Amino acid sequence: MSEETGIRRGLTDYGDKDFSQYLRSSFARSMGLSKEMLRKPIVGIAMTPSGFNNCHRNMPELVEAVSRGVLAAGALPVAFPTISLGEVFLNPTSMVYRNLMSMDTEEMVRAQPMDSVVLIGGCDKTVPAQLMGAASANIPAVQLVTGPMMTGRHRGERLGACTDCRRFWGKYRAGEVEREEIDQVEGRLATTAGTCAVMGTASTMACIAETLGMALPGSAAIPAVHADRLVAAEYSGRTAVDLITTPRLPSEIITERSVENAFRMLMAVSGSTNAIIHLTAVAGRLGIRISDTRLNQISDETPVLVDLKPVGDGYMEDFFAAGGVGAVLREIRHLLHLDTVDVTGTRLGDRLEPEMEWVDRRVIRAFDTPVSIQGGLIVLRGNLAPDGAIFKRAAATPELFETEGRAIVFDGLEDLAKRVDDPDLDINANDIMVLKGAGPIAAGMPEAGYLPIPKKLARQGVKDMVRISDARMSGTAFGAIVLHIAPEAAVGGPLAAVRSGDRIRLSVRAKTIELLVSDAEIAERLADFSAPPAHTRGFRALYDRTVLQAPDGCDFDFLTHSGAPRK
Numbered sequence: 330m331s332e333e334t335g336i337r338r339g340l341t342d343y344g345d346k347d348f349s350q351y352l353r354s355s356f357a358r359s360m361g362l363s364k365e366m367l368r369k370p371i372v373g374i375a376m377t378p379s380g381f382n383n384c385h386r387n388m389p390e391l392v393e394a395v396s397r398g399v400l401a402a403g404a405l406p407v408a409f410p411t412i413s414l415g416e417v418f419l420n421p422t423s424m425v426y427r428n429l430m431s432m433d434t435e436e437m438v439r440a441q442p443m444d445s446v447v448l449i450g451g452c453d454k455t456v457p458a459q460l461m462g463a464a465s466a467n468i469p470a471v472q473l474v475t476g477p478m479m480t481g482r483h484r485g486e487r488l489g490a491c492t493d494c495r496r497f498w499g500k501y502r503a504g505e506v507e508r509e510e511i512d513q514v515e516g517r518l519a520t521t522a523g524t525c526a527v528m529g530t531a532s533t534m535a536c537i538a539e540t541l542g543m544a545l546p547g548s549a550a551i552p553a554v555h556a557d558r559l560v561a562a563e564y565s566g567r568t569a570v571d572l573i574t575t576p577r578l579p580s581e582i583i584t585e586r587s588v589e590n591a592f593r594m595l596m597a598v599s600g601s602t603n604a605i606i607h608l609t610a611v612a613g614r615l616g617i618r619i620s621d622t623r624l625n626q627i628s629d630e631t632p633v634l635v636d637l638k639p640v641g642d643g644y645m646e647d648f649f650a651a652g653g654v655g656a657v658l659r660e661i662r663h664l665l666h667l668d669t670v671d672v673t674g675t676r677l678g679d680r681l682e683p684e685m686e687w688v689d690r691r692v693i694r695a696f697d698t699p700v701s702i703q704g705g706l707i708v709l710r711g712n713l714a715p716d717g718a719i720f721k722r723a724a725a726t727p728e729l730f731e732t733e734g735r736a737i738v739f740d741g742l743e744d745l746a747k748r749v750d751d752p753d754l755d756i757n758a759n760d761i762m763v764l765k766g767a768g769p770i771a772a773g774m775p776e777a778g779y780l781p782i783p784k785k786l787a788r789q790g791v792k793d794m795v796r797i798s799d800a801r802m803s804g805t806a807f808g809a810i811v812l813h814i815a816p817e818a819a820v821g822g823p824l825a826a827v828r829s830g831d832r833i834r835l836s837v838r839a840k841t842i843e844l845l846v847s848d849a850e851i852a853e854r855l856a857d858f859s860a861p862p863a864h865t866r867g868f869r870a871l872y873d874r875t876v877l878q879a880p881d882g883c884d885f886d887f888l889t890h891s892g893a894p895r896k
């Protein structure tokens with residue numbers, strides 16, 4: 330082993346190498362570590378516990394289990410913190426801080442003396458941030474997720490955050506549920522440690538991490554409170570030690586072919602729209618780009634096989650018991666690149682060789698009897714979204730797939746909150762709700778694309794309408810919702826030109842979103858456009874100056890592979 334391993338790696342520079350090493354060893358020993366332990370290679374454990382992150386409540390026992398695996402394999406585990414992003418505790422939205430966490434992860438992994446690292450995350454933005462950081466730092470890394478929550482119970486039915494949060498809130502807005510019951514439900518939606526219990530963003534990213542090969546086979550869906558989650562943690566520690574003697578870098582695991590496989594998984598599980606942004610950002614750190622055309626081709630070829638909320642019926646605990654990611658991969662095996670490798674060094678084709686003993690076909694369908702014959706997500710183009718927009722067809726009402734309607738425009742989140750429930754709002758169920766000013770630069774791209782159905786329509790029984798915006802949508806939400814319109818309104822995209830009363834046409838068949846206003850009229854309206862004021866100091870100023878649009882994963886320009894400045 331070279332002398333640059335373990336505690337001797339990357340010495341602090343005082344201009345005297347021996348002194349640097351002597352000083353570091355002296356301080357390391359103050360932590361009660363013997364000389365023998367300090368001679369071992371080091372596995373860093375990037376831990377992300379926080380009192381503001383309920384999804385990471387099981388972090389201490391995961392760190393302990395990873396440490397056990399590292400020690401048993403002969404290396405020294407050293408845990409260190411990075412920032413943690415608890416989805417519902419961040420203002421204006423966690424998306425603003427994903428890149429900050431990725432920078433924290435990348436720099437701490439690179440700057441501190443570790444030979445490999447286990448990254449423990451779970452909540453929506455944490456796994457993307459860790460994968461982005463690992464890809465850029467490019468030292469051997471294993472992703473471990475905290476795992477999904479178990480469901481709660483309410484009057485005989487199972488509840489899981491956060492699809493059922495939205496379902497009950499919708500009923501409450503429509504007057505079908507009283508205040509007393511909604512208060513009871515509040516305490517029954519999220520009852521254990523772990524991430525949201527449905528195929529939302531966190532679970533989708535866990536499936537993607539496993540499919541990319543960055544997380545151990547079989548580890549994505551294990552519930553947070555299940556004993557197997559700790560076993561997976563122990564094995565993640567062991568694997569990180571193996572990666573020191575047989576290095577496999579993130580850049581060898583995250584390749585164009587494994588990214589395509591991950592997009593296939595996203596379609597087959599009908600995963601979160603957010604995962605498109607995150608996977609694009611992870612791939613972008615290594616200079617990999619999957620075109621819209623290819624993405625739509627993957628979507629058209631890959632059926633939805635998983636019957637889970639928010640699209641179907643089950644919860645992540647069912648997905649785990651049914652066979653998890655391994656069962657889905659076997660069903661779409663003929664569509665996958667089988668020569669990709671995972672952190673254990675196993676070829677995907679070899680991993681999928683042994684058949685599974687049993688798969689619960691109520692939850693994970695066979696390829697020939699899918700939940701739906703095409704993937705859940707598509708990219709739309711058109712004069713309203715020249716650089717693209719996303720539509721989750723699997724979660725939308727099919728009757729709305731081909732819609733032409735009158736635009737009812739809300740100019741930002743404040744305007745939406747002020748007017749959406751106004752009894753005098755001129756709106757009917759055939760209209761198209763439009764929200765602008767909620768893109769990456771304008772508002773940090775909040776999950777506001779799931780515009781609430783105006784109360785007066787909800788009370789008439791309207792459950793879905795076409796809603797379009799430059800915002801994102803929670804992975805646990807559903808509806809005929811066009812998201813991520815790019816360029817966003819705040820940079821003068823055509824969305825900025827839409828006025829109430831204009832006609833808009835959505836065609837899922839043609840994969841288009843069109844503003845039925847002449848090019849000349851759009852240009853004339855945009856001539857008056859002026860950008861909103863940017864932040865002038867601190868991280869938010871850096872964010873405003875450098876964040877890219879959704880088709881580039883909303884990464885910062887200087888963090889991408891090329892580092893080229895934003896145009």
Ligand code: FES
Nearest residue numbers: 384452524525531
């Ligand atoms: Fe953390 Fe949903 S709030 S995963």
